[in-house]
Amino acid sequence: MSTLQQSTDATPRKLTVATAWLDGCSGCHMSFLDLDERLLALAELIDVVYSPLVDAKQLPEQVDLGILEGAVSNENDLQQARLFRQHCKVLISLGDCAVTGNVPAMRNTFPLKAVFERAYYENVTQRPGVIPTIEVPALLTYVQPLHAVVPVDIFIPGCPPRADAIYTILADLLAGKTPDPNAVTRFGA
Amino acid sequence: MPVATSPAVRVVTLNIDGQDLSAREDETIIEVCREHRIPIPSLCHLDGLTLWGGCRLCLVEMAGQERLFAACSTRVAEGMHILTNTERLRRYRRTIVELLFAERNHVCAVCVSNGHCELQALAQTCGVTHVTVPYRHQRYDVDSSHEMFRVDHNRCILCTRCVRVCDQIEGAHTWDVKGRGSDCQVITDLAQPWGESSTCTSCGKCVQVCPTGALVEQGTSVGEMVKDRRFLPILARRRQPR
Ligand code: SF4
Ligand code: SF4
Ligand code: SF4
Ligand code: FES
Numbered sequence: 001m002s003t004l005q006q007s008t009d010a011t012p013r014k015l016t017v018a019t020a021w022l023d024g025c026s027g028c029h030m031s032f033l034d035l036d037e038r039l040l041a042l043a044e045l046i047d048v049v050y051s052p053l054v055d056a057k058q059l060p061e062q063v064d065l066g067i068l069e070g071a072v073s074n075e076n077d078l079q080q081a082r083l084f085r086q087h088c089k090v091l092i093s094l095g096d097c098a099v100t101g102n103v104p105a106m107r108n109t110f111p112l113k114a115v116f117e118r119a120y121y122e123n124v125t126q127r128p129g130v131i132p133t134i135e136v137p138a139l140l141t142y143v144q145p146l147h148a149v150v151p152v153d154i155f156i157p158g159c160p161p162r163a164d165a166i167y168t169i170l171a172d173l174l175a176g177k178t179p180d181p182n183a184v185t186r187f188g189a
Numbered sequence: 190m191p192v193a194t195s196p197a198v199r200v201v202t203l204n205i206d207g208q209d210l211s212a213r214e215d216e217t218i219i220e221v222c223r224e225h226r227i228p229i230p231s232l233c234h235l236d237g238l239t240l241w242g243g244c245r246l247c248l249v250e251m252a253g254q255e256r257l258f259a260a261c262s263t264r265v266a267e268g269m270h271i272l273t274n275t276e277r278l279r280r281y282r283r284t285i286v287e288l289l290f291a292e293r294n295h296v297c298a299v300c301v302s303n304g305h306c307e308l309q310a311l312a313q314t315c316g317v318t319h320v321t322v323p324y325r326h327q328r329y330d331v332d333s334s335h336e337m338f339r340v341d342h343n344r345c346i347l348c349t350r351c352v353r354v355c356d357q358i359e360g361a362h363t364w365d366v367k368g369r370g371s372d373c374q375v376i377t378d379l380a381q382p383w384g385e386s387s388t389c390t391s392c393g394k395c396v397q398v399c400p401t402g403a404l405v406e407q408g409t410s411v412g413e414m415v416k417d418r419r420f421l422p423i424l425a426r427r428r429q430p431r
């Protein structure tokens with residue numbers, strides 16, 4: 001796997017970054033936004049080319065750094081994960097949902113049928129029993145952490161990882177250092 | 190538990206991670222390491238309780254020996270050369286911690302012990318950023334029948350601290366272990382609901398020594414379960430034969 005340093009050394013340009021959230025609450029993205037004024041300094045060094053935070057609709061062909069939040073719970077999550085792996089040189093698994101499956105994976109101890117029954121029969125009063133199938137991605141049998149479906153380069157546990165932790169790890173990457181996530185965050189942090 | 194000191198214990202010299210140290214010959218490797226602030230991860234070992242030797246996190250290497258030794262259950266000896274932090278040991282420790290996370294269901298973010306859990310802390314200090322083995326996703330029971338305490342088997346790592354403290358310190362022997370392999374589970378009385386136990390005195394010692402969020406006080410919410418084990422060394426000392 002190529003490192004970020006090689007890419008920055010060869011061409012002194014801004015690092016391109018793509019982000020997305022799969023089965024997550026967007027809290028990890030919010031934690032990233034909590035970098036506050038440090039975002040301005042970061043904006044000098046990185047270019048967010050694809051993300052829920054910007055307008056681009058299409059993942060570019062080649063991205064330096066991909067950041068995925070959320071577990072892999074449905075067909076669309078799986079596609080996104082594969083797409084990011086294909087197009088990003090370095091892939092970060094951000095937050096406990098992506099890293100462990102976390103809360104979304106709590107459904108794994110129940111059969112999928114029971115999950116549907118709970119959501120669309122037992123817990124609804126309006127039109128019980130109507131399970132949406134059109135325009136919604138099908139659920140996978142098991143919710144998986146990101147690294148169970150594609151290789152991941154860096155893991156940032158935490159629910160959400162604190163802004164400081166995200167910052168330290170990004171700063172290390174930008175400086176060409178190998179980040180040490182356990183020094184700044186942990187499961188459930 | 191420190192072995193009862195006989196009047197004529199000898200002192201031995203040994204080497205741990207390059208440091209020359211002396212120790213009483215009735216001490217274990219882990220005791221000597223703790224005294225000298227040499228970190229050794231452990232889960233089943235708890236000062237004040239008898240030995241269990243089940244978690245294998247405390248494994249160390251010994252010069253001239255191919256096999257590894259559990260620091261909690263190996264006595265020191267003259268001339269021992271011990272290594273506590275080799276790449277092989279670090280790899281094994283990470284694997285053990287990962288297997289514990291994969292075996293049951295740990296969701297630290299919503300756990301009452303978040304921030305006060307020995308397993309969670311060990312993952313961080315042993316360098317576990319993710320679990321490389323597949324999660325088992327087996328459902329385990331939660332027994333909330335006791336009016337003060339709750340057992341959540343999803344978080345239990347089978348260290349048997351609860352079993353030992355209840356038997357050896359409280360003298361109630363409410364806890365025990367049933368089943369083998371992945372069916373292994375701690376039980377109260379003869380696998381009856383804890384709240385119906387005729388032996389439990391509701392002393393809470395098991396809850397305080399439990400390293401994880403498996404045994405907790407009722408009414409605690411995420412991250413609120415802080416444990417207090419100060420009673421243990423005091424009571425353990427009083428229970429030693431004089
Ligand atoms: S018991 Fe510890 S490791 Fe398990 S979920 Fe709770 S905090 Fe996390
Ligand atoms: S509360 Fe006390 S008596 Fe009851 S099970 Fe726990 S240690 Fe044993
Ligand atoms: S309930 Fe707690 S103390 Fe008892 S075996 Fe499980 S983890 Fe250990
Ligand atoms: S602490 Fe030694 S085996 Fe558990």
